Amino acid sequence: MHILLMGPPGAGKGTQAAKLVEQFHIPHISTGDMFRAAVKNQTELGKRAKVCMDQGKLVPDDVTIGIVRERLAEADCKKGFILDGFPRTVEQAEALENIVAELGLKLTCALNINVPAQELIERAVGRRICKKCGATYHVKFKAPGKAGVCDICGGELYQRADDSEATMKNRLAVYDGQTKPLIEYYKKAGLYKEINGSQPMDKVYSDVVTVLHG
Numbered sequence: 786m787h788i789l790l791m792g793p794p795g796a797g798k799g800t801q802a803a804k805l806v807e808q809f810h811i812p813h814i815s816t817g818d819m820f821r822a823a824v825k826n827q828t829e830l831g832k833r834a835k836v837c838m839d840q841g842k843l844v845p846d847d848v849t850i851g852i853v854r855e856r857l858a859e860a861d862c863k864k865g866f867i868l869d870g871f872p873r874t875v876e877q878a879e880a881l882e883n884i885v886a887e888l889g890l891k892l893t894c895a896l897n898i899n900v901p902a903q904e905l906i907e908r909a910v911g912r913r914i915c916k917k918c919g920a921t922y923h924v925k926f927k928a929p930g931k932a933g934v935c936d937i938c939g940g941e942l943y944q945r946a947d948d949s950e951a952t953m954k955n956r957l958a959v960y961d962g963q964t965k966p967l968i969e970y971y972k973k974a975g976l977y978k979e980i981n982g983s984q985p986m987d988k989v990y991s992d993v994v995t996v997l998h999g
């Protein structure tokens with residue numbers, strides 16, 4: 786199972802990926818999470834990525850393709866992976882085609898989680914993440930038992946720096962301009978599948994599993 790999880794910012798890629806990992810035990814590779822880890826560790830990559838992320842812009846293709854190339858070459862990706870938030874440009878999609886071919890792998894499908902723009906801002910602005918274990922919550926749609934505290938590990942919840950309404954508007958514009966064309970790209974490649982992301986999280990997940998089995 787070599788799956789691409791696509792969709793606009795806040796669509797639920799990370800939420801669905803976490804459920805897939807639990808069921809299928811394959812690595813979840815999120816370029817956004819990789820960049821955030823680099824920012825936290827103040828590496829050179831992190832310093833470069835932060836400037837772009839804070840403005841809601843994409844990190845340059847050469848940088849992003851480089852980290853994905855390295856990650857996909859690791860042994861745990863042989864039996865499968867869930868790529869979340871990559872590719873995001875046609876250049877990245879073309880590079881991925883080469884990387885996968887070089888590794889002797891084949892993409893299973895490109896799953897696009899479709900959610901209307903007006904719902905996405907509310908999802909991002911209300912998102913909270915555990916500092917300790919990374920679990921994702923939402924103040925309205927997936928509220929923790931105690932505000933600001935992780936149900937799983939008791940860790941403190943925080944808000945992502947790019948989850949303000951203003952930055953989210955930029956992220957949505959970037960998505961429309963640079964990432965949306967990938968829908969046509971994967972339709973042409975015969976890999977495209979669409980999921981209705983405007984449903985409760987568990988229903989979205991059961992649709993994901995149905996599509997994967999189909």
Ligand code: AP5
Pocket residue numbers: 792793794795796797798799800801815816817818820837838839841842843844845849869870871872873877908909911912913921922923924926927947956982983984985986989
């Ligand atoms: P990244 O971290 O990938 O952010 P994104 O694509 O904007 O997506 P999000 O993580 O915001 O949303 P998600 O779809 O994972 O939603 P989630 O499940 O959390 O990228 C961040 C930045 O890094 C980019 O802007 C860019 O700068 C850089 N970057 C990353 N990849 C790059 C690349 N390939 N090239 C260049 N630059 C790159 O859900 C959101 C919220 O909604 C949560 O609170 C959740 O609880 C809630 N929710 C989820 N599902 C539902 C539901 N069904 N109903 C109600 N609420 C729901």
Ligand code: MG
Pocket residue numbers: 798799800815817
């Ligand atoms: Mg995410």
Ligand code: ZN
Pocket residue numbers: 915916917918919920935936937938939940
């Ligand atoms: Zn936690």
